[in-house]
Amino acid sequence: MMTDIKTGCSYRDNLIAEWFRMDRNENSRAELKALLEQKKYDEVSNLLGKRLAFGTAGLRGRMGTGTAQLNDLVIIQTAQGFLKYLIKTNGTLLKNVGLVIGYDGRHNSKRWAELTATIFISAGYPVLLFEDMVPTPFVPFTVMQFGCVSGVMVTASHNPKEDNGYKVYGPNGAQINTPVDEDIQNSILENLEPLESSWNTGILADNPLRKNPSCEIIYRYLNYIDQAILPESKELNKKVNMLFTYTALHGVGYKYVQQVCDKINARIFAVPEQRDPHPDFPTVKFPNPEEGKSCLELSMKYADANDSKLIMATDPDADRFAMAEKLTDGWKIYTGNQLGAMFAWWMLHSFRQSKSTVPINKVYMIYSTVSSMICKSMAKVEGFNTIDVLTGYKWLANKAYDLEKKGNKVILCFEEAIGYMCSTEVLDKDGVSACAQMCSCASYIYNQSKTMNKLLDEIFDKYGLHITNNSYYVCKDAEVIKKIFERIRNIRGPNTYPQSILNGKYKIKNVRDVTTGFDDNQPDKKAILPVSPSAEMITFYFENGLVCTLRTSGTEPKIKYYTEICASPDNKDKEAVNSTLQEMSKAICEEMLEPSKNNIIHQSDIKK
Incomplete structure (x- = not known):
């Protein structure tokens, strides 16, 4: 700004x-x-x-x-x-x-x-x-x-x-x-x-x-991790003895991830070329594990050589966490939302195994409004609570702090941009503790001769398919971005939003615009979430259950889009659900953002 x-x-x-x-x-x-x-x-x-x-x-x-x-x-x-x-x-x-x-x-x-x-x-x-x-x-x-x-x-x-x-x-x-x-x-x-x-x-x-404070804080942090991982999980980590390939992407994570993994009996192999901090990030074009394969190619090479089935990555300041898994048909890089589903399942499992005296109706998971609603679907079955907040950990962490002050227990905060907070001991996303939790989750799953991908399937079988399509366009002209969102808000005249896409094939039921404070989900048509006039953010709720949010990034010249279909547990036709999602995502971008007219560049074209 x-x-x-x-x-x-x-x-x-x-x-x-x-x-x-x-x-x-x-x-x-x-x-x-x-x-x-x-x-x-x-x-x-x-x-x-x-x-x-x-x-x-x-x-x-x-x-x-x-x-x-x-x-x-x-x-x-x-x-x-x-x-x-x-x-x-x-x-x-x-x-x-x-x-x-x-x-x-x-x-x-x-x-x-x-x-x-x-x-x-x-x-x-x-x-x-x-x-x-x-x-x-x-x-x-x-x-x-x-x-x-x-x-x-x-x-x-x-x-x-x-x-x-x-x-x-x-x-x-x-x-x-x-x-x-x-x-x-x-x-x-x-x-x-x-x-x-x-x-x-x-x-x-x-x-x-x-x-x-270095020595004292490292001591206290390792003690926190020691308490956060259940004794039976540490024993299982030792028994299963999985080898996790880890990359710090030339950031600060390795030294601390290694100490944490030693503490919980997890075994890692750090990618040598990316292990130590380097300000120029020489082996990656973008030092962001969200970029996927381009960031993880070296990790995959070493994982293949060492017969390591799981890759973990943290970004340069080690607050974000990413993971990939070697399956029979090759490497699968999990999205932030898929990892969110796994963390939600594991943190709930760990909470119950801990024999906590906190009743389930005082337990919360918090997620950003552009993230998957898998936590909400789980909560309907399991009895805990969820809250969605605006994007960014300033909202997630402060909400967690407020809830715990009132006697509640927050066991997970997550956002789709691979940010996970697995404890309120740290009120921010934390890739180091996320490594510890996911190592322990993986040991538990692999000990049952299953994969993390199988765990994901089981989560969706029980709580319903949650399929997302998230990406972004790059636009370095603030005036162009402003005109794009002004057009969306005045599509048929002043203060009128789109009513459908693909010539009426998919109808829009409700619109929430937290830039202006409009939300026709509410009786007074006023948004419950905090209004932020300085940032663009509009959410569309379609009649078929698809939810789409268009927003600008607070730190980069991007227009981001997030789409998700939440199917009922009875609907097992993943191909049909995914086909609908892809068709609608494409149409939303073409009709609302008009990329060819506005000369904005899609993420996939940047990589080329």
Whole structure:
């Protein structure tokens, strides 16, 4: 997200002068000088005339010169504003406990973590700064374990190598939400002038206000995993002795996944070329396990050589989890929704095996509204509760926190973008703990001479087929995206939505638009989910049971679509259900998004 600054030739000159006055990083200064020498004035205006805005995901964007990108100066301005916000809103806790800062293996991540620590320590506030790269979930875990005022993780998760980010957690250990992000953004804009002390990272050496939580947090995290995996599961892991092929995709996951697997008696083989952190991700085009085979080719090679039937992957900051399985007809890469079904089954099984005294009517699973409704179908049979929330763990984790404060137990949160939270000990998606849970689930299933794919079939046999088709189009022009959604909302005139697709073959029963707050599922036609005017999101409910959501990404230039058919347990005709899904998905995209007219590119064409 960008905030606009008034520009023009004289304004641009002033902005250039201001940048050179404030910025001390020779690389970003040289980059701007080169653009000026090449007379790329429009590019300079864009880089200095807009500002990367602080949102509910913090900051995320391309690294480079100017206020529209991430660099030392923008990080300093952000940290200064964030410090002032915390002093104003929670100064006592900040003074007594401080905040935790972690970072991944990307370019500049450590540098920006240290700049942030410098700003807080220079002002006299304690900081828990990890001495080495850590998975993103370790930061919210530390916030909760030590009662910190906040947490900062410098990461861009699975974004391309050119990007980085700055993610912020609240005192409850969950990602911040609105209106906190707006308040922080305003504080940043009020504290843009970099202090002399903000550049002095030398202050960190042997400073009593700087603490390293690494050893204690790793100890506590492993203890949490030890408690989360049932003793009988750890014994079964040892007995079955499966070999799991694991890839960290050049991220930070290996060191910690290995320790966790050792703790629960699970055996992994790490893909050598992708085991250690590398900021350029040299063996993959996109360091995102959601991309599927292109990310897992090396894993498949080693798994075949080692007769390993299961591949597990975490993304570069180890908060997402992916899995593939070797079947008789080759490798199957599971979707986020399919994995969600498996996690839901396993976490319910584990909950019951734990002999918990919490009654089933106080147990919850939470899923994002664009994810599979398999949890809801399971709940109807098993008696637990489900809630769907807006996309993103800021919604999932905060809802879990609120439910547990009221005496409930949340055993799973999941979103289709391969994000799983298997315990409220970490209020964020966590690929490391997901590895531990899925290893244990796999041992249980393989001990019965079954596959994970067979487990999935059994889940759908009992609760009904849930077949999804999710993908995206890339569109780098915000105005085009705006026009696409304006057309959908005014298809036959002002405030009229599509009523059907394929010339009336499939009729739309209801529409929910959380951008505008419209929902004709409700008696007053007002959406129950929080309204978010800054992001596009419309859901269509068809008469035949298909649900489709069209939305923009909060971190990437994409229009995403999510379609799912939930069949009754009596309907076993998978081919017919899938055929209907594919036909409708194609028609929805062609008729509503009009890709050829709007020059937007489908994911499948990008790979080609």
